[in-house]
Amino acid sequence: MNVPARLSYCPDPLRYARRLTREVMVGGVGIGAGNPIRVQSMITSDTRNTTDCVAEVLGLAEAGCEIVRITAQTKAYAANLQHIARGVRAAGCQVPLVADIHFKPDAALEAARWVEKVRVNPGNYADKKKFALREYNDAQYEEELDRIREEFTPLVLLCRELGRAMRIGTNHGSLSDRIMNRYGDTPLGMVESALEFARIARDHDYHALVFSMKASNPKIMIAAYRLLAARLDAEGPDWNYPIHLGVTEAGDGEDGRIKSAIGIGSLLADGIGDTIRVSLTEDSVYEIPVAKALVGPFDMLGAPDRGSGASDSGSCAADSGSCVADSGSCVADSGSCVADSGSGVPPQTVSGASSSASGLSVAVDSGSCVADSGSGVPPQTVSGASSSASGPSVAVDSGSCVADSGSGVPPQTVSGASSSASGLSVAADSGSCVADSGSGVPPQTVSGASSSASGPSVAADSGSCASDSGSGVPPQTV
Numbered sequence: 001m002n003v004p005a006r007l008s009y010c011p012d013p014l015r016y017a018r019r020l021t022r023e024v025m026v027g028g029v030g031i032g033a034g035n036p037i038r039v040q041s042m043i044t045s046d047t048r049n050t051t052d053c054v055a056e057v058l059g060l061a062e063a064g065c066e067i068v069r070i071t072a073q074t075k076a077y078a079a080n081l082q083h084i085a086r087g088v089r090a091a092g093c094q095v096p097l098v099a100d101i102h103f104k105p106d107a108a109l110e111a112a113r114w115v116e117k118v119r120v121n122p123g124n125y126a127d128k129k130k131f132a133l134r135e136y137n138d139a140q141y142e143e144e145l146d147r148i149r150e151e152f153t154p155l156v157l158l159c160r161e162l163g164r165a166m167r168i169g170t171n172h173g174s175l176s177d178r179i180m181n182r183y184g185d186t187p188l189g190m191v192e193s194a195l196e197f198a199r200i201a202r203d204h205d206y207h208a209l210v211f212s213m214k215a216s217n218p219k220i221m222i223a224a225y226r227l228l229a230a231r232l233d234a235e236g237p238d239w240n241y242p243i244h245l246g247v248t249e250a251g252d253g254e255d256g257r258i259k260s261a262i263g264i265g266s267l268l269a270d271g272i273g274d275t276i277r278v279s280l281t282e283d284s285v286y287e288i289p290v291a292k293a294l295v296g297p298f299d300m301l302g303a304p305d306r307g308s309g310a311s312d313s314g315s316c317a318a319d320s321g322s323c324v325a326d327s328g329s330c331v332a333d334s335g336s337c338v339a340d341s342g343s344g345v346p347p348q349t350v351s352g353a354s355s356s357a358s359g360l361s362v363a364v365d366s367g368s369c370v371a372d373s374g375s376g377v378p379p380q381t382v383s384g385a386s387s388s389a390s391g392p393s394v395a396v397d398s399g400s401c402v403a404d405s406g407s408g409v410p411p412q413t414v415s416g417a418s419s420s421a422s423g424l425s426v427a428a429d430s431g432s433c434v435a436d437s438g439s440g441v442p443p444q445t446v447s448g449a450s451s452s453a454s455g456p457s458v459a460a461d462s463g464s465c466a467s468d469s470g471s472g473v474p475p476q477t478v
Contacts, residue, residue, distance in 0.1 A: 007230035010270045016301060018271045019229060021242045024208050026165045027096030027116035029066055031210060031275050032242030037268070037295040038275035040244070041284045042069040042100065047077040047084070054087035056284065061095040063288040067275065069098040069119065078110035085114050098167070101125070102174075108155050117165040117210075118155065122197045126151035127176035134181055144178050149200050156201045165208040166201070167244055168194045172215035172224070187213070187224035191231050198241075210275070212244040218263035221247055229272050242274035252281045257290055268298050 011017055023033035031038055041060050045052035047070055057068050072078035078099060085097055099111030100119050105126065112118050126148045136144065159166050170190040183189030190213050198209060211232070213224035225243065232239045247263040250256040260278045267273050276295060278287045 007227070007234060009226040009229040009233075009272065013270070016269065016271060016298075018298070018301075019243070019274075021240045021274060022207070024165050024210055024242050025163075026067055026098070028094060029096050031165075031244075035274070036299045037273060038066045039064060039288060039291040039295060040067040040069060040098075040275055040277040041065045041287045041291075042071070042277065042279075043284055047071055047073070048080050050080060050083045050087055053084045054091065057084070057088050057095065057097070058091055058093055059285055060288065061093050063285045064292060065095065065284075065288050067096050067098060067117070069100050069277075070115070071100040072104075072107050072111045073102070074104055075106045075110045078107040078114075081111055081114040103128075105151050105155065109158060112155065112158050112162060112164050115164070117167065118159060119167040119169050120152075120155070120197070121169055121171055121174060122193045123171060123174040123176050123179065125197075127178060134177065136178065136182060141178070141182065145196060148196065152197060152200050153204065156204050156206045159208065160204065160206045163208075165210065166206075167210040167212060168197045168201075169212040169214065169244070170194045170224075171248060172213075172217070172220055173248070187220060187227045190215075190224045191228050194228070195231065195235075198239075207238075207241075209241045210244050211241055212246060214246050214248040216248045216250070218247055218259055218266075221263045222266050225267050225272055226270065229270075243272055245273040245276040246279055248279060249281065250279050256280045256282075260290060261294060264294050268294065 010019070021032035023035065024031045029035075029038060043053055043056040043060065045056050047053060053070065057070075060068050070081060070084065072081060078101075081097070081099060088095065088097065096116040097114075098117040098119055099108070099115045101108040101111060102121050103124050108118050108120060108125075155166075158164070170193050172185070172190060175185060175189050175193060179189045179193045183192055194211055194213070198211070201207070201209060211228060213221065213228050215221040215224060225245065229243065232241060245264045245267055247260050250259040250263075257278075257280070260280075264273070264276050264278065268276075276291055278291045278294070280287050280290070
């Protein structure tokens with residue numbers, strides 16, 4: 001195992017860029033490369049019950065699931081995948097099916113005949129968990145790898161022959177005794193377990209591989225995926241395989257959604273992840289909206305081959321004037337401006353300014369200004385300036401502006417081409433502007449056709465402005 005002294009899981013942690021991968025086809029659905037981040041789920045019906053399985057697959061597909069996984073505990077279960085696949089296709093549904101395999105190589109070989117992809121767990125595919133303590137010398141370890149090669153090679157050759165994809169999916173809770181004794185119950189052990197299987201596949205010129213590193217603890221899961229991405233990069237440019245993200249047994253309700261957002265969302269922000277499953281202990285159909293909400297903002301930033309110009313979620317420059325954004329705000333002087341809040345709602349476009357940001361605010365130099373805090377109160381419109389924002393505050397370059405942050409501190413009024421608010425505000429095109437986010441960070445001052453704010457903000461260069469903090473107090477107009 002040759003590991004370089006310094007590993008990097010993404011080119012720049014401060015600038016979004018999705019990891020470049022090869023494309024792996026699962027039936028007619030491509031994973032990685034320039035494809036959107038794919039949404040997957042898994043049915044819970046007994047695999048021997050063809051009718052229930054077909055109905056659940058069709059329900060997931062209708063909800064927007066792009067790949068469906070079905071467990072195949074034994075060869076007998078795997079054999080019924082033939083009838084499930086036939087029923088799904090007879091209904092006119094082409095969603096790819098994946099067989100989930102644990103412990104049983106013969107089940108994997110059977111499943112590969114009927115479905116588009118096979119998932120294997122390297123921790124238990126060829127190993128039986130005995131919780132034995134044993135020190136392996138290098139020769140003994142190689143003997144174990146030879147045994148695994150013998151067990152795993154037939155599946156690799158069959159998948160290559162039939163054009164099936166394969167996911168090598170490590171689980172933190174099911175590492176083999178061999179891996180545990182050499183690497184421990186660690187992210188490094190998870191990654192090495194998968195790479196051992198990948199090397200066997202590559203020796204047979206099989207590359208339709210997808211990797212996953214799942215754990216129920218988001219911190220371990222994040223560390224393992226980051227290490228995987230770094231190790232794949234270190235292995236060489238032809239190790240650019242797609243990655244499947246998921247938090248194992250995230251739970252239900254709010255807790256399950258939060259755990260998934262922490263684990264999956266953090267990695268997507270790193271640019272890691274080409275397909276995801278949100279694993280909730282609820283009916284599988286409820287996983288799909290959560291997964292779509294997670295991948296939506298990143299899909300809107302664009303696939304890797306579309307260039308990096310639209311992938312900066314922190315700052316942007318317009319075609320005239322300048323834009324400085326600290327926490328997702330954007331100010332521009334001419335052209336048109338698009339702001340995406342990352343909520344899954346399509347971004348809004350406003351004429352009169354030019355800028356694109358994944359944050360919460362927009363500014364333009366003329367027309368009317370609309371600021372919506374997301375409080376459920378209809379947004380206010382003011383003539384003289386133009387802006388649309390899901391963030392809480394707005395400022396303009398002449399007259400005075402009053403912004404209420406909802407903090408309980410009386411709003412501040414500033415005359416001239418500036419504005420200061422007790423909450424999250426502000427920017428102007430001429431003069432100077434002071435913005436205080438209430439975060440404890442000193443407020444920023446900006447002159448000319450630019451804006452800097454420590455929180456979500458909006459600016460326009462003339463007219464009047466309305467700001468709504470989401471406090472329930474009607475916005476103030478100046």
